[in-house]
Amino acid sequence: MTGLSRRRLFGYSGATLAAGAAVGAGLVSVAQAGEDHRSADEEAVPFHGAHQAGIATPVQDRLHFAAFDVVTDDRARLIRMLKEWTAAAAAFTGGHPYGSAAGGLGEAPPDDTGEALGLPPARLTLTIGFGPTLFEKDGKDRFGLRAKRPAALIDLPHFPGDNLDPARSGGDICVQACADDPQVAVHAIRNLARIGFGVVSVRWSQLGFGKTSSTTPDRQTPRNMFGFKDGTRNIAGTDAKALDQHVWAAGADGPSWMAGGSYLVARRIRMHIETWDRTSLQEQQDTFGRTKGEGNAYGAKREHDPVPLDKLPADSHVRLAHPDGNGGVRILRRGYSFTDGTDGLGRLDAGLFFIAYQRDPRKQFVVLQNKLAASDHMNEYIQHVGSGIWACPPGVRKGGFWGDALFS
Amino acid sequence: MTGLSRRRLFGYSGATLAAGAAVGAGLVSVAQAGEDHRSADEEAVPFHGAHQAGIATPVQDRLHFAAFDVVTDDRARLIRMLKEWTAAAAAFTGGHPYGSAAGGLGEAPPDDTGEALGLPPARLTLTIGFGPTLFEKDGKDRFGLRAKRPAALIDLPHFPGDNLDPARSGGDICVQACADDPQVAVHAIRNLARIGFGVVSVRWSQLGFGKTSSTTPDRQTPRNMFGFKDGTRNIAGTDAKALDQHVWAAGADGPSWMAGGSYLVARRIRMHIETWDRTSLQEQQDTFGRTKGEGNAYGAKREHDPVPLDKLPADSHVRLAHPDGNGGVRILRRGYSFTDGTDGLGRLDAGLFFIAYQRDPRKQFVVLQNKLAASDHMNEYIQHVGSGIWACPPGVRKGGFWGDALFS
Ligand code: HEM
Numbered sequence: 132m133t134g135l136s137r138r139r140l141f142g143y144s145g146a147t148l149a150a151g152a153a154v155g156a157g158l159v160s161v162a163q164a165g166e167d168h169r170s171a172d173e174e175a176v177p178f179h180g181a182h183q184a185g186i187a188t189p190v191q192d193r194l195h196f197a198a199f200d201v202v203t204d205d206r207a208r209l210i211r212m213l214k215e216w217t218a219a220a221a222a223f224t225g226g227h228p229y230g231s232a233a234g235g236l237g238e239a240p241p242d243d244t245g246e247a248l249g250l251p252p253a254r255l256t257l258t259i260g261f262g263p264t265l266f267e268k269d270g271k272d273r274f275g276l277r278a279k280r281p282a283a284l285i286d287l288p289h290f291p292g293d294n295l296d297p298a299r300s301g302g303d304i305c306v307q308a309c310a311d312d313p314q315v316a317v318h319a320i321r322n323l324a325r326i327g328f329g330v331v332s333v334r335w336s337q338l339g340f341g342k343t344s345s346t347t348p349d350r351q352t353p354r355n356m357f358g359f360k361d362g363t364r365n366i367a368g369t370d371a372k373a374l375d376q377h378v379w380a381a382g383a384d385g386p387s388w389m390a391g392g393s394y395l396v397a398r399r400i401r402m403h404i405e406t407w408d409r410t411s412l413q414e415q416q417d418t419f420g421r422t423k424g425e426g427n428a429y430g431a432k433r434e435h436d437p438v439p440l441d442k443l444p445a446d447s448h449v450r451l452a453h454p455d456g457n458g459g460v461r462i463l464r465r466g467y468s469f470t471d472g473t474d475g476l477g478r479l480d481a482g483l484f485f486i487a488y489q490r491d492p493r494k495q496f497v498v499l500q501n502k503l504a505a506s507d508h509m510n511e512y513i514q515h516v517g518s519g520i521w522a523c524p525p526g527v528r529k530g531g532f533w534g535d536a537l538f539s
Numbered sequence: 540m541t542g543l544s545r546r547r548l549f550g551y552s553g554a555t556l557a558a559g560a561a562v563g564a565g566l567v568s569v570a571q572a573g574e575d576h577r578s579a580d581e582e583a584v585p586f587h588g589a590h591q592a593g594i595a596t597p598v599q600d601r602l603h604f605a606a607f608d609v610v611t612d613d614r615a616r617l618i619r620m621l622k623e624w625t626a627a628a629a630a631f632t633g634g635h636p637y638g639s640a641a642g643g644l645g646e647a648p649p650d651d652t653g654e655a656l657g658l659p660p661a662r663l664t665l666t667i668g669f670g671p672t673l674f675e676k677d678g679k680d681r682f683g684l685r686a687k688r689p690a691a692l693i694d695l696p697h698f699p700g701d702n703l704d705p706a707r708s709g710g711d712i713c714v715q716a717c718a719d720d721p722q723v724a725v726h727a728i729r730n731l732a733r734i735g736f737g738v739v740s741v742r743w744s745q746l747g748f749g750k751t752s753s754t755t756p757d758r759q760t761p762r763n764m765f766g767f768k769d770g771t772r773n774i775a776g777t778d779a780k781a782l783d784q785h786v787w788a789a790g791a792d793g794p795s796w797m798a799g800g801s802y803l804v805a806r807r808i809r810m811h812i813e814t815w816d817r818t819s820l821q822e823q824q825d826t827f828g829r830t831k832g833e834g835n836a837y838g839a840k841r842e843h844d845p846v847p848l849d850k851l852p853a854d855s856h857v858r859l860a861h862p863d864g865n866g867g868v869r870i871l872r873r874g875y876s877f878t879d880g881t882d883g884l885g886r887l888d889a890g891l892f893f894i895a896y897q898r899d900p901r902k903q904f905v906v907l908q909n910k911l912a913a914s915d916h917m918n919e920y921i922q923h924v925g926s927g928i929w930a931c932p933p934g935v936r937k938g939g940f941w942g943d944a945l946f947s
C-alpha cells in the first residue's frame with residue numbers, strides 16, 4: 132500500500148500510459164497547487180484503538196450503510212477477506228487509496244476505483260458488525276462460530292406494527308461508513324464490496340444524508356424529517372462513564388472477543404411526512420412532549436433542561452423513552468435521515484435510518500422498543516420497515532484485523 | 540412571510556403552546572448563541588435577477604431534482620400555485636422558512652415543515668422548468684399554452700441504446716434544487732410539493748450527492764463514479780460571452796417569454812461500475828482519451844491544456860464530444876453522481892444524473908448525443924435509463940413570479 136495521501140497521488144501527467152511508464156509503481160508525488168490546507172472536519176479519525184471508531188466519534192454528516200451476505204462456506208477465504216478489508220479500511224480512513232490507484236502497468240484494473248482521489252479523509256469511519264446469521268444460518272454452522280455467538284446477539288423479536296421488508300433486513304456482516312463527504316463514504320463501501328467479490332455480496336445498503344442524533348451536546352442539535360431537534364438527550368461521545376455503563380460490552384458480559392465492542396441495532400423507519408405535515412403544531416409537539424422551536428420539554432424552559440416527566444403527555448415519545456421511566460436504560464443513538472426518491476403514489480420515501488449502539492440489546496433496545504411499539508403516539512406517523520442487529524467487535528490493534536479475536 | 544432568517548427563528552421556549560401564546564405570528568428573535576458566523580459557502584445566492592440561479596451559479600455539493608405532473612386542468616389554480624412557489628423559493632433560498640414555521644396558534648399545521656430551521660441558506664438555488672406536456676398532453680391543450688411552446692422544446696428523439704423508464708422520465712414541471720447541504724435541498728422540494736398539493740404531484744425525484752461537473756475552472760475538478768475528473772472543459776459560470784452564445788436563449792431564438800432562459804436536458808445514466816472496476820487502467824483511459832490521474836488529454840501535458848484531438852482514440856468520449864469535431868457546439872454540464880442503493884443482484888444502482896443547459900437542444904444536446912450514442916466507447920459501461928427536457932424561463936424580477944411571461 133502506498134503511503135501517499137489521496138491528495139498527493141496521481142500528480143503525474145503521462146499523456147498515454149506508455150509515455151508515463153514510470154507511473155506504474157511510482158506515481159510522482161506532486162501535490163496539486165493550493166490543495167494542502169485542511170479544516171478540522173477534513174481530518175482523519177484514527178482507525179486503530181481500543182474501540183472501533185464510528186460509535187463514540189462525533190457524528191459525521193453522511194452515512195452509507197451496507198449489509199453483506201457471505202456467499203462462500205470457506206472460513207479461510209472469509210478471514211483473508213477480513214484482513215484485506217482491515218488494510219483497506221485503514222487506508223481509506225487515513226485518506227489513502229487502497230493499493231495503487233494506477234494499477235500496475237495498465238494491463239490490470241486499478242486497485243482503487245479512484246473517485247475519492249484528491250478528497251480529504253472527511254473524518255471517514257468504517258465500523259464492522261457480525262450478524263446472527265454469520266454464527267448460524269438455517270441451522271448450519273458455516274464457519275465454526277456457533278459456540279462463539281454472544282447471548283446478547285439475539286434474533287430481534289417481532290414488535291407490534293413492524294412491517295419489515297426482508298430485502299432491507301438482516302445480513303451476515305454490516306459496515307457502517309460515516310464521513311462528512313458522501314463521495315468518500317460511498318467510495319469506501321464500493322471498494323470493500325469490490326475487494327470482497329466472491330466472498331461477500333451486498334444484501335442491501337442505505338444512504339443517509341442528515342444526521343439526526345448529536346453525540347456532541349455542545350453543538351447545535353440537528354433536526355429530523357419531522358422538523359424536531361433530535362439527539363438532545365443522547366449519550367455524549369466524550370462521556371466515558373456513560374459509554375462504559377451503556378455502550379461498551381465488558382468482558383464479564385459475554386464472550387471475551389466482544390470485550391470493548393458494542394451491539395448495533397438498525398431500523399429503517401419510514402416517516403409518513405405528508406400526514407405529519409397536515410397536523411397542527413400542538414399535535415406535533417404533544418407527540419414528543421417537546422416544543423418544535425427551542426426543543427424544551429413541556430414544563431421546562433430550555434432544550435437541555437431536565438425533563439419533568441409528569442408534565443409530558445403519557446403517550447409522548449420522550450416520556451416513554453426517557454431513562455427515568457425505564458430503570459435508567461440508555462442507548463447511544465447515531466441515526467440519519469434518508470429520502471429514497473418517491474414511491475408509486477408520489478409520496479416521498481423518507482424517514483429515519485435509526486442506529487443505536489448498546490452493551491446489551493436485550494436490556495436496552497428491546498426494552499425501549501417494546502414500550503414504544505405498544506404506546507408511542509408517534510406510531511400514527513411512522514412504520515418500521517427494515518431491521519438488523521450486529522455484534523461490533525472491539526477496535527483493531529496495529530497488526531490485527533477486524534474480528535481477529537472471534538476467529539482465533 | 541417573516542423576515543427572520545431560519546437561524547433566528549424559533550428562539551422562544553414556551554413550555555406548552557398556551558404558555559408561548561405570543562408565539563403564533565411573532566416568534567421571539569433570540570439568536571442561538573454562537574451560531575452567527577457564516578462561511579462563504581453558507582451564504583445565500585440571490586433569487587431575483589435576469590437569469591434563474593442554479594445554471595451559471597458555481598455548482599453546489601448536493602442535488603434534489605423533482606419532476607412534477609400537474610393534476611388539475613384549472614389554469615388559474617396553476618398560476619396561483621406558481622406565485623406561491625415563487626414566494627416560497629425566495630424565502631428558502633434566503634434561508635427563511637415559508638410563512639410561519641410555528642403555524643398560527645397551534646391549531647393549524649405549521650406553514651413550513653421545519654427541518655431546515657437553524658440551517659444556513661447553504662447556497663440553495665431553485666430552478667424551474669416547463670416540460671413539453673405542460674403545453675400539450677395527449678393532444679390536449681390543458682392550459683391554453685400550446686401556441687407558446689418553443690420550437691426548441693422538442694420531444695427528444697430515441698437514441699440508440701436508450702432504455703428509458705417512463706416512471707423516471709418526463710414531467711410537466713421540474714424543479715432543480717441545489718445546495719451545499721442536502722437537508723436544505725430536500726426541505727425545499729418537500730415544501731414545494733406540499734404547497735402544490737392538489738395542483739401538482741411528484742412524478743419522480745432524484746437525489747445527487749457528488750457534483751460531477753465544475754463550472755469554476757479555478758477550483759479542483761470533481762471526479763465522477765468512474766474515478767475521472769469531470770468538468771475540465773465546461774462552460775465557466777463567469778464566462779459571459781460563452782453563456783450568451785451557448786446557454787441563454789435570445790429573444791430572436793423563439794418566443795419572447797424564453798428570452799434569458801435556457802433549456803434543460805436531464806438524463807439518468809446508470810454506470811455499470813462493477814464491470815468498469817474490472818477493466819484495466821489503459822482501457823479506462825482510452826475510453827475518455829484522458830489520463831485518470833492528472834486528467835490531461837492524450838498528447839497534452841496538464842489537465843487544462845488544449846486537446847490535440849487527433850491524438851485521442853477515434854471512439855473516445857472526449858474526442859467525440861469536443862467542440863472542434865462538432866462545429867463548435869458546447870453545453871453547460873451540471874450533473875451529479877447518484878447511488879440509489881443496490882439492485883436485486885447486489886449491484887450498486889449508481890451513475891450520473893446528467894444535466895445540461897443550452898440555448899437550443901436541437902443544435903446542442905441532440906447533436907452530441909446522436910454522435911455519442913452511435914460511437915462512444917463508454918457505451919459498454921453505461922446505459923441511459925431516464926430522460927427529460929424542460930424550458931427554464933428567465934429569472935424572476937421583484938414582484939414577478941416563475942413563468943409570469945408565459946402565462947401573461
Ligand atoms: C422515526 C422514529 C423516531 C423519531 C422521529 C424520534 C425522535 C426523537 C426526538 C425528537 C427525541 C427528543 C430529543 C432527544 O432527546 O433526542 C427523541 C428522544 C429519544 N428517542 Fe426517539 N425517535 C424515533 C425513534 C426512536 C426509537 C426506535 C427509539 C428506541 C427504541 C428511540 C429512543 C429515544 C430515546 C432513548 C430518546 C431520549 C429520551 C430522553 O432521554 O429524554 N427513538 N426521539
Ligand code: HEM
Pocket residue numbers: 763765767768769770771772773806808810827829846856857860861862869870890891893904907908911921
Ligand atoms: C455517464 C455518462 C458520462 C460520463 C461518465 C462522462 C464523463 C466525461 C469526462 C470524464 C469528460 C472529460 C473531462 C471534461 O472535459 O469534463 C467528459 C467531457 C465531456 N462530456 Fe461527458 N460524460 C458522460 C456523458 C455525457 C453526455 C451524455 C454528454 C452530452 C450528450 C457529454 C458531453 C461531454 C462534453 C461536451 C465534454 C467536453 C468535451 C471537450 O470539450 O473536450 N457527456 N465527459
